[in-house]
Amino acid sequence: MSPASASTGTQSIDRAADLVARVVRSDGPVATPALAESTGLARSTAQRLLGALERAELLARDEAGAWSPGPLFDLYASRRADDEVLVAAAGPAMRTLGEETGETVNLGVPRRGTVVQVAQVDAAYFLGSRDWVGTDVPAHCSALGKVLYAYGALPVPTGALDAPAPASVTSGDRLAEQLPGIRRAGWAATVDELEPGLTGIAAPVRVRGAVVAALGISGPTSRLSDQIPSTGALVATQAAALSARLENHPQEGAA
Incomplete structure (x- = not known):
């Protein structure tokens, strides 16, 4: 692309x-x-520009041909509202799980093809996990993400995968091989896959049978490695309690 055409393209974007x-x-x-x-x-x-923005669902025309924000804005607003309601509903389960395990508790939702962490309860231990809310984490290295993959809330990636740690899953095929076992167990675990020394354990949160989020804990591998199955059962119990709360109060569920 020539400098002139690049400049023209940037000008169109600005307009x-x-x-x-x-x-x-x-x-x-x-x-x-x-x-x-x-x-x-x-x-x-x-x-011409307005037509392109309409096709991208950033703008929409009314019957008179005047322009308003498009459906993507409505979708974004509704998802933000869903997240806020989900976080409020998850409070009791997250606090209980934190009290039972002493570890950092996280709630993640599927967004833009990956997992976005929307709430956290900090660990009771001095040596705990970091604040993950708003942090980009490769979903295939996260227990939250593996749960969402296992239950179809995220599309399973193909090909080579980034490996932030030596224990990371490095291909979509290897990831797919793990998913049936996660569904059988009802929870997922990652040991040293995101970073050495960090273990995560997560379970699915459902609304009307569909998995809409994942509830999990994370903490030092040295503290969790010998109790992963029992901790997985605790996490699954609280994820089921949150699911029941959402079923009993449908307005608190994510779309």
Whole structure:
């Protein structure tokens, strides 16, 4: 790509972003002529960019042809609301699990093809796990992620996988081989797969039979390695309790 074409592409992105920002910040739908005038764009250019933004579901037209934020904004808002309600519902189970194990407790949800950790209860021990909320973690190296893979909440990757630690799973085929065992046990464990010395154990959270999240604990391998099955049973019990809470209060479930 030539410098001139690269510059033109960047200019188009900037113009499209400006249009989205103006529509989102507006108190109501905005007509194309008003957007063209406020941005200084030719009407044909504005229409072309608006059409592209509509196809990407960033903007949407009403019956009069005026522009409003598109369905992607609604989807994002609903998922954020779902996460907030899920976190509130998970509070008792997370606190109980923290009291039973003394370890760091995490709640993860499937987003954008990976696991996003949305809540944490810190370990009672001085030597505990770090704060994982908002941290990007390779899902295939995480007990939370393996649960979501095992129950179809995340698509299983193919080919080579990143290996942040010597014990990491390095291929989609190897990962897929582990998933039936996770389903049979009802929980997943990772030992030294994300980083040496760290063990994670997680179990599925369901709403109307579908797995929508994973509840888990993490802590030093030296403290957890000889009690993984019993800890897995504890985690699964609290994940089932959270699932029952969500079933009894459907408005608290994720979509």
